[in-house]
Amino acid sequence: MAQERTDEELLAAYQQGDPGSFEDLLRRHRAPLFTFLLRMLGDRERAEDLAQETFLRIVKGAQAWEQRARFQTWLFTIARNLCVDQARRDRFRRADSLDAQGPGDEPPLVDSVPGREIDPGRGAESALLRPVLQRALLSLPAEQREVFVLREQAGVPFREIAEMVGVNENTVKSRMRYALEGLRKALAAAGVSEETAAEEPAPDVRLGRA
């Protein structure tokens, strides 16, 4: 079986005018990117919007792309920046709504975690647990959350997260420690112990290339 082409090879082929290569890239990164955004935002619809916008920006920027960084880094950097923008807009909106609080006001992001992303194919424990986990995750400061999700779910190494976020690697790891600590506390407060999550598979080590 022929070896699968790397992201960078696919993008290079797309630069040469092969749309099929882009399709491969999209298939490969669609779910990880969407999941990243879903974990960051806690809202399926907005995650989908931003995921789509991320890929459209990739399309627009593909010609100018030079292989200085991995494709995945580029992809998640765009998505992460869109998240930051979104959070900024949300802040403004919430600040606005403070002046005119009415019954129609949306609850803060933290409280609006939908349970829709339950996958019926998973174990019942996992399905029950995920909204609780998501809520705990959303209670973290955004800069800790993004580091956690990028490392834990997207499998981006600390060094690359540092590049994306624009801080040094030590800061990234420090944020990661805070994130893990914060999650542990939030889960404990929500009554989640390791026994509750016992049926989950042991953590596998996810390397960069998912």
Added chain:
Amino acid sequence: MTHAESQDLLLDLAYGELDAKRAAEVASHVEGCAECRKEKEALEQTRRMAAPLRDLEEPSPGFDDTILAAARAQAQLEHDGNVGQVIEVTGSVRPLGLEAARIDAHGPVQARATRRDRPRWIVRAALGGSVAAAAALALVVSNTLETRRNSERAKLARSDEYSIRVQTPADSLGSALRDAEAKRDKNRLETMKLEAAPPAQPPAAMEKEKIAQLRVQPHKPGKKAGASGVPIEGGGGDAAGKNAVKDTPAQPRENDAAGTAARASTPSPAAGATARAPGAVVSKRVQASPDVDVSVEMSEAVRKAPQGAGAAATGPAVAGAPAEAGQLKSAAPAPAASALEANAQQARHAGNYALAASLYRNAAELRQRDNDAGGAAWNLAHAVECLSAVGQFDEARRVRDELARVYPSETTALSAARRALREVDTPAGAPVQRNP
């Protein structure tokens, strides 16, 4: 391995970011260090509990469609050359009433279409199948809104008569996607002719079809003077003849020049004068105010013209096509004709159409003497337009016939002249309004 080092590397160990040698060193330290062991266990426990967060989730079906359509379109565009600035002029079912014909067809708003390198239908075909194109459109358009806002030339004007849309070439993807929108527009409005001439057509013939010179004017100043929704009134024979005009400048730099020309024309007193001008001759009173006058002028010829941007802003007569730009250059040693043309233009923009017509005819004679058939023909065409604008249709027809007789090969100028008279020349049955 010190304790501090180990502490620092516990995360790397947990996430498999250490090479085998380093990992073994940390592991060996942890084994003998209660504090590190405790920390490692806590870390692993949290990760185990958080494991469901790693589960991948899929976006809804159809998520790919928009992106793939855009990717294909972009690949095609990159392959065949970027789509540049696009100006679309959509006309109404009644493209040009007599009234409109009387309004200067060659005001400061002018658009020239250049030859497109590739058939647009490729892009359309690529995008046509996309059901979700609208979503992408919204996204991309909102993306580009900022750039458009920053651009003086990106103006949007609509009216019942016709609408003008100027797109910036800033991103070809946006253009491509807006193309899809244009296609839908086309389907909606059966009277629209949005397709550009086929690429096989020679440039000269294409120019004939694509030159659009039109005048845009708000007739209700004060009411909605914003960039969007400026009510416009007026018309251009060419614009009506060709409902869609697409301008594809070769380089962004040229657009900048065009933008400068547009800026130069908009607030200038000259533009104000031209805005007021038609009010004198059009029965339906046109109240124009210079600050809401929408003047867009885009032309490579203008940029190249020796008069410079300022003059070019009021020089639509010479801004038709590259061929004409060439004529301009060759015409430089004939200052008498140029001066006449400039005066004619000035008179025309001031609403003095009779004088303008006379000056254009004089200029045509001079051009003829210089063996400049193109220049002469266009001057005659402008004379026809000016004569039509003041209702001297018989005289206008005479000039038009002269133009057809003497310069039968100047088809572009000839069609401009014919269009200026089209309303009064319509066959019996068509409602022809005659203004006192």
